[in-house]
Amino acid sequence: MLEKLRPYINLLKNNHNYRRLWLSQVVSNFGDWFGILAVYALITKYSDSEFLLGLIIVVKMMSLASFSPFAGYITDRFNRRHLMMFCDILRGMIVLGLLLVVSYQTLWLAYVLTALQMMLSAIFEPAKTSSIPNVTTEQELVDANVLSAASWSIIFTMGMGIGGLATEWLGTDLVFILDAISYGVSTWFIYRAVIPQKEMDPEELERTKNPLTGIREGFQYLFNQPHILRPTLAKGCFTMFLGALTYMLILVSEDVLMMGSIGLGLLYSARGIGTGVGPVIGRRIFENESSWIWGMGLCMIFAGVNYALVGLSSSLGLMLFFVFVAHAASGANWVMSTVLLQRRTPDTFRGRIFSTEWLLFTLAQSASVIIASTLLEQKLFTIQELIIFFAIMLAITGVIWNFTVTQKERVYQRELAADGG
Structure with missing residues (x-):
C-alpha cells in the first residue's frame, strides 16, 4: 500500500511549491464544505420556504456560470498567484459578512454574499488549475492532479459531516468565523509559493485590453x-x-x-x-x-x-x-x-x-x-x-x-x- 502512495508522498515531500498550492486547496476546500451547511441552516432558521433553500443552490451555480468567461480573461491577463491571494482574502471577508444575517429581513444578504463568493471562486479555481503545470514537471503532472482530486473527495466526505456537526454544536456564527480563518490560512500558503507564469506579450496585452476582445479570442x-x-x-x-x-x-x-x-x-x-x-x-x-x-x-x-x-x-x-x-x-x-x-x-x-x-x-x-x-x-x-x-x-x-x-x-x-x- 505504501509503495502505491510513494509517488504522491514524494511529490509533496520534494516539490515545495506544489505542496503549498495543494495545502491552500485542502484548507480552503475544507472551509467551503465545512461552511455550506451553515448557510443552509441560516436560511432554514429564518425561513421555512423550500423555494428559498433551493434558490441558494441556483444562485451558487448561476454566479459561477455567468462570471466564468470574465474570470478566465482575468486569470490569463494578470498574475495568478496574486489573484488567488486576493480572492482568498475577499472570500474570507464575505464569509464574515454572513454574520450580519440576523432575521428574515436581512436574509437577502446571504444570497448577495454567496453570489460574490462564487464569483471569486470562478477566478480562483481556473487560476489554481492553470498553475499546477507551472509548479510541476511533465512527469509529476498526472500525480499532482490525481492527488488534488483525491484530496477534494476526502475533504468533501469529511467536511460535510464535520460541518453538519459543527453547525449543530457550535452554531452558524462560529462556523462562519472558522471558514473565514481557513481562507486566511490558504492565503498564507499561496503567499509562500513560487508560481511561474508565462505572461502575455505587450502586443497581446494591448490587443486584449478590452475584456470582450480577450474573451472572444479565448472562444x-x-x-x-x-x-x-x-x-x-x-x-x-x-x-x-x-x-x-x-x-x-x-x-x-x-x-x-x-x-x-x-x-x-x-x-x-x-x-x-x-x-x-x-x-x-x-x-x-x-x-x-x-x-x-x-x-x-x-x-x-x-x-x-x-x-x-x-x-x-x-x-x-x-x-x-x-x-x-x-x-x-x-x-x-x-x-x-x-x-x-x-x-x-x-x-x-x-x-x-x-x-x-x-x-x-x-x-x-x-x-x-x-x-x-x-x-x-x-x-x-x-x-x-x-x-x-x-x-x-x-x-x-x-x-x-x-x-x-x-x-x-x-x-x-x-x-x-x-x-x-
Whole structure:
C-alpha cells in the first residue's frame, strides 16, 4: 500500500511549491464544505420556504456560470498567484459578512454574499488549475492532479459531516468565523509559493485590453483547436446526466431507503470516496494518454450502467457500491480531461479554457437538475424510473462520444505520430 502512495508522498515531500498550492486547496476546500451547511441552516432558521433553500443552490451555480468567461480573461491577463491571494482574502471577508444575517429581513444578504463568493471562486479555481503545470514537471503532472482530486473527495466526505456537526454544536456564527480563518490560512500558503507564469506579450496585452476582445479570442482559439475542444467537452457531457443523478440521491435516501440525512450522508460518502479512488484506478487502466479520450467515453458508459443498477436496487449496501463505482468512473474522467487540457493549452490561454470548461460544466449540471426536478414535480416518472432513464442516457452519451469524438482523436493521434510528435 505504501509503495502505491510513494509517488504522491514524494511529490509533496520534494516539490515545495506544489505542496503549498495543494495545502491552500485542502484548507480552503475544507472551509467551503465545512461552511455550506451553515448557510443552509441560516436560511432554514429564518425561513421555512423550500423555494428559498433551493434558490441558494441556483444562485451558487448561476454566479459561477455567468462570471466564468470574465474570470478566465482575468486569470490569463494578470498574475495568478496574486489573484488567488486576493480572492482568498475577499472570500474570507464575505464569509464574515454572513454574520450580519440576523432575521428574515436581512436574509437577502446571504444570497448577495454567496453570489460574490462564487464569483471569486470562478477566478480562483481556473487560476489554481492553470498553475499546477507551472509548479510541476511533465512527469509529476498526472500525480499532482490525481492527488488534488483525491484530496477534494476526502475533504468533501469529511467536511460535510464535520460541518453538519459543527453547525449543530457550535452554531452558524462560529462556523462562519472558522471558514473565514481557513481562507486566511490558504492565503498564507499561496503567499509562500513560487508560481511561474508565462505572461502575455505587450502586443497581446494591448490587443486584449478590452475584456470582450480577450474573451472572444479565448472562444475562437478553443473552437479552432479541436484537440483542446475535445477534453473541454468531457466534464460537461458527463454531468449533463450525472448532475441530475447526484441530485436524485437526496430523494433516494428520503423516499426509497427511508433513511433521511443518514442515508444521504452514506450515499454522498460513497460518492466522495469513489471520486477519490477513481483517478488512481483510472491511471492504471489507461496508462497511455493517447487512449484517454476513448477512456472518457468508457467512463460515461460505466457510470451510466452503475447508476441504472442504483435505480433497480432497494438495498443500501448495493446502492453504496454502485454509487462508489459510478463516481470512480467520474473521478477518472475528471483527471484525464484536466491533464489533457493542461498539457495541450498554452499558458496564456489556459485560464480562459478552464473557465470555459467550468462554464459548460455548470450550465450542464444546472440544466440537468432543473429538468429532473421538473419531471418529478409533474409526476411523469417515479424516482427510480427517472434514475434509470438518466443513467441510460449517460451510457448512450458515452457510446456516441466513442463513435464521434474518439474517432477524431484517433485521427489526431495518427497525424501526431506521423509528424514525430
